[in-house]
Amino acid sequence: xxxxxxxxxxxxxxxxxxxxxxxxxxxxxxxxxxxxxxxxxxxxxxxxxxxxxxxxxxxxxxxxxxxxxxxxxxxxxxxxxxxxxxxxxxxxxxxxxxxxxxxxxxxxxxxxxxxxxxxxxxxxxxxxxxxxxxxxxxxxxxxxxxxxxxxxxxxxxxxxxxxxxxxxxxxxxxxxxxxxxxxxxxxxxxxxxxxxxxxxxxxxxxxxxxxxxxxxxxxxxxxxxxxxxxxxxxxxxxxxxxxxxxxxxxxxxxxxxxxxxxxxxxxxxxxxxxxxxxxxx
Amino acid sequence: xxxxxxxxxxxxxxxxxxxxxxxxxxxxxxxxxxxxxxxxxxxxxxxxxxxxxxxxxxxxxxxxxxxxxxxxxxxxxxxxxxxxxxxxxxxxxxxxxxxxxxxxxxxxxxxxxxxxxxxxxxxxxxxxxxxxxxxxxxxxxxxxxxxxxxxxxxxxxxxxxxxxxxxxxxxxxxxxxxxxxxxxxxxxxxxxxxxxxxxxxxxxxxxxxxxxxxxxxxxxxxxxxxxxxxxxxxxxxxxxxxxxxxxxxxxxxxxxxxxxxxxxxxxxxxxxxxxxxxxxxxxxxxxxxxxxxxxxxxxxxxxxxxxxxxxxxxxxxxxxxxxxxxxxxxxxxxxxxxxxxxxxxxx
Ligand SMILES: Nc1ncnc2c1ncn2[C@@H]1O[C@H](COP(=O)(O)OP(=O)(O)O)[C@@H](O)[C@H]1O
Ligand SMILES: [Mg+2]
Numbered sequence: 268x269x270x271x272x273x274x275x276x277x278x279x280x281x282x283x284x285x286x287x288x289x290x291x292x293x294x295x296x297x298x299x300x301x302x303x304x305x306x307x308x309x310x311x312x313x314x315x316x317x318x319x320x321x322x323x324x325x326x327x328x329x330x331x332x333x334x335x336x337x338x339x340x341x342x343x344x345x346x347x348x349x350x351x352x353x354x355x356x357x358x359x360x361x362x363x364x365x366x367x368x369x370x371x372x373x374x375x376x377x378x379x380x381x382x383x384x385x386x387x388x389x390x391x392x393x394x395x396x397x398x399x400x401x402x403x404x405x406x407x408x409x410x411x412x413x414x415x416x417x418x419x420x421x422x423x424x425x426x427x428x429x430x431x432x433x434x435x436x437x438x439x440x441x442x443x444x445x446x447x448x449x450x451x452x453x454x455x456x457x458x459x460x461x462x463x464x465x466x467x468x469x470x471x472x473x474x475x476x477x478x479x480x481x482x483x484x485x486x487x488x489x490x491x492x493x494x495x496x497x498x499x500x501x502x503x504x505x506x507x508x509x510x511x512x513x514x515x516x517x518x519x520x521x522x523x524x525x526x527x528x529x530x531x532x533x534x535x536x537x538x539x540x541x542x543x544x545x546x547x548x
Numbered sequence: 549x550x551x552x553x554x555x556x557x558x559x560x561x562x563x564x565x566x567x568x569x570x571x572x573x574x575x576x577x578x579x580x581x582x583x584x585x586x587x588x589x590x591x592x593x594x595x596x597x598x599x600x601x602x603x604x605x606x607x608x609x610x611x612x613x614x615x616x617x618x619x620x621x622x623x624x625x626x627x628x629x630x631x632x633x634x635x636x637x638x639x640x641x642x643x644x645x646x647x648x649x650x651x652x653x654x655x656x657x658x659x660x661x662x663x664x665x666x667x668x669x670x671x672x673x674x675x676x677x678x679x680x681x682x683x684x685x686x687x688x689x690x691x692x693x694x695x696x697x698x699x700x701x702x703x704x705x706x707x708x709x710x711x712x713x714x715x716x717x718x719x720x721x722x723x724x725x726x727x728x729x730x731x732x733x734x735x736x737x738x739x740x741x742x743x744x745x746x747x748x749x750x751x752x753x754x755x756x757x758x759x760x761x762x763x764x765x766x767x768x769x770x771x772x773x774x775x776x777x778x779x780x781x782x783x784x785x786x787x788x789x790x791x792x793x794x795x796x797x798x799x800x801x802x803x804x805x806x807x808x809x810x811x812x813x814x815x816x817x818x819x820x821x822x823x824x825x826x827x828x829x830x831x832x833x834x835x836x837x838x839x840x841x842x843x844x845x846x847x848x849x850x851x852x853x854x855x856x857x858x859x860x861x862x863x864x865x866x867x868x869x870x871x872x873x874x875x876x877x878x879x880x881x882x883x884x885x886x887x888x889x890x891x892x893x894x895x
Contacts, residue, residue: 459674462629463688463739464663473691477678 290417301421308373308427316369324361328352335542344541351538360509360531367498367508367535370426374433374494378441379487386445386486387471396446403439411436411500419504429497429506437493444486448479484545491539498532509535555606558743558775559628560647563637566597566623572635585798597623597632598799607642607742610769610776612790614783614822620799621779622747627651628777629666629745630658641665641743642775663692667736671748673728675720681731682707682716688739706738709768726757733765737772746778750785762788783826795819812836828890829856837889838871838879845870845880858886 293301319327328349335341335348355364389396411432418428452475460474476483502510509528516524567575575594578587585596598620605611613621626632627639630650640647643665648657667688675684682703683690689699707713710730720728729749736744750758762785769776780786786793787807794804795818803815808831814820835851837858848870849858861869862883869881 455670455672455674456676458631459668459670459676460687460691462631462662462666462668462745463735464659464691466659469691473687474676477676480678 290420293417294420305422305427308377308430309425311373311376312369312426312430315372316365319365319368324352324356328356331538331542338542339544339546347541348538351534351541354534355531358527358531360512360528363507363509363511363528364531364535366426366506367495367510367532370430370433370498370501370506370508371491371494371539373430374437375487375490377430377434378438378490378494379483382438382441382486382490383445383483386442386483387449387475389442389446390449390475399442403442406435407439411497415500415504424505426501426506428504429501429508432504433494433497433501436497437490440489440493441483441486444482444489445479448482448486449475451482452478481545484543488540488543488545491543492536495532495536495539555608556642557604557647558607558609558642559605559777560640561601561603561624561627561637562640564601564624564627564634564639564651565599565636566620566627566632567594567635568597569594576636596620596799598627598796600637601796601801603794603801603804605775605777607775608773609791610778610789612786612793613777613779613796614781614786614790614793615796617781619796621781621796623799624796625745625747625777625779628743629662629668663688664739665741666743666745667739667741668745669729669732669736669747669749671751673720673725673732673752675728675731675735677719677721679720680717681712681720681723684720684731685734685738687735688741692739702738703734706734709737710734710764724757725753726761729753729761730764733761733768737768737774742774744774744776746776748779748781751781758785765789783822787826787831795822807831808833808836829854829859832890834858834869834871834881835873835879837886838881839885840879842877843868843870843880848872848877849881851878855886855890862886 322330331352332345332349335345339345355361385399389399414435415428415432418431422428422431456474456478457470460470465473498508499510499513502508502514509532512524512528516522516528565572565576565579567579569575569592571592571594574592575588575596578591579596579599583591588594588596601620601624603611613624615621623632627634628641628650630653634651638649638651640649640651641661642648643661648661650658650661653661676687685706686694686696686699686703689702690696704713704716707716710733712727712730712734715723715727720731723731729752732749736746750761753761766789778786778789780789790807792804792806793810794801795810796802797818803810803819807826810819811823811826811828811831814823832855833851834849834853834855837855838851845868847861847866847868849861849872851871851873858869858881867883870877871879871881
């Protein structure tokens with residue numbers, strides 16, 4: 268190697284060492300915290316899974332179709348949703364779908380529960396957004412496999428590390444879209460509310476959130492799609508779900524397994540998108 | 549005789565200055581030297597909003613703030629409900645039997661005054677598009693904590709007053725501009741706030757609708773007797789609606805008075821230019837166009853005789869007219885002098 272590159276590599280910046288030290292330190296000192304988080308998330312996932320299981324495949328088909336009608340008022344969309352559900356059941360992937368659907372629903376709960384307040388907070392404080400923005404970029408560009416490693420170290424194998432990885436990947440969307448929605452509320456509207464005596468809280472609830480609602484719903488939609496795109500990766504750490512047949516197919520070189528569950532994933536994505544899409548009035 | 553007490557003050561601007569920027573202290577000394585906005589902006593990067601505006605508005609009065617775009621009308625108006633903070637001086641508003649400072653009010657007082665004393669109508673309406681007409685009109689009452697059941701009666705009565713009852717459950721986006729501004733008016737009237745701020749409320753509407761809404765406003769005012777501060781850049785509108793008019797230029801009030809006072813005695817070329825296109829015949833009287841003095845003349849007219857009527861007498865052959873006020877002769881009219889005053893009121 269040339270003298271110059273020798274010089275550059277001479278004092279290597281200890282990125283890897285620092286990460287390892289941090290992970291070890293956290294493992295020793297914050298183990299109780301990870302255990303608590305793990306227990307809470309597990310309980311949440313179990314609850315959602317149990318609910319879907321008790322409603323059953325036909326019940327869920329009816330529920331989703333009815334929900335689609337309530338939100339979209341379109342028979343065409345209802346038809347797409349119903350046919351999609353029947354296709355999933357038809358392929359014999361209902362149990363796998365329950366696991367994936369639970370993971371996605373909990374991911375949505377966590378992402379919206381954290382993303383909307385964070386989006387509001389960053390819309391209020393410019394400095395906070397300048398701090399948060401690069402972190403969001405990092406979350407979206409860092410390859411998921413990288414944070415999968417500490418996720419497994421902290422939470423063990425199972426659905427929780429899969430969920431954590433999914434949330435890290437999907438959370439920026441809801442923060443960004445809430446931020447956009449709140450900060451693009453027309454000044455004329457917030458001022459009118461102020462002029463009629465609104466407190467900051469009233470302004471948020473009665474003007475900014477309704478005005479940002481379409482963007483927040485787009486955020487929810489993106490959260491769902493991004494979570495779905497993590498299905499296979501989540502399977503790698505033992506989360507099960509529709510990614511499992513894909514991995515099995517890959518290991519055994521069985522294209523049928525891959526395509527079957529691949530199309531089931533596409534069907535699920537389509538159902539959720541058609542059901543929740545926000546259209547301009 | 550039936551003598552009413554003189555009306556009380558409803559809004560008081562006490563040497564109000566408003567500066568946009570974070571260092572108003574740099575701009576104020578330059579403003580006091582009478583420097584212009586662009587001067588001050590290049591010297592200090594602060595923007596002069598308004599400077600040293602003093603004005604008091606009586607209860608039940610319609611005062612129009614008038615001037616070219618950028619003259620500071622909106623800025624001054626928004627000082628009244630604290631949308632723009634006053635950096636020096638003070639705005640006070642009537643609050644029961646005393647005046648309360650808006651400028652130095654704590655947040656709770658400011659909120660109380662906004663809920664119950666001061667309402668506002670905006671040029672771009674400022675209605676919430678996802679809400680129905682009824683929900684928009686009820687906004688102020690809702691913010692004050694009234695339940696839907698409590699506010700229905702007042703809201704529906706107000707909707708009837710502006711002829712929008714059939715539209716109550718529509719979304720505001722379905723309404724025309726003129727109807728949307730009637731919603732804006734109803735929203736401002738329904739809180740019973742005695743002070744109304746109107747920032748060019750009719751400017752976004754086409755002329756016919758505008759004239760119609762002006763008439764409606766005057767009609768409503770006959771029964772509601774609110775104190776109205778009305779911003780306009782349209783002279784006809786100002787003269788039609790205003791009991792008094794404050795003319796603004798470059799962030800300063802240059803003249804304030806009735807239409808007649810301003811047309812008869814414009815204080816500067818800016819004001820004279822502004823009123824040059826007004827028809828003075830509609831507002832001036834004998835007193836405004838006479839030559840003072842006690843000359844004998846065969847015919848006499850009262851000082852408050854409209855100029856139009858005097859022109860008719862001149863057309864019919866009168867050459868000299870004596871002007872009387874309560875029996876006393878106070879001046880004379882000659883055709884040449886009347887013409888002179890009409891052509892150039894400052895002459
Ligand atoms: N929020 C603001 N920030 C900075 N400058 C402003 C702001 N609002 C108004 N101005 C400036 O103050 C001046 C007066 O504006 P304004 O009161 O809106 O005028 P008008 O209503 O008479 O047209 C203008 O030069 C305008 O650019
Ligand atoms: Mg304006």
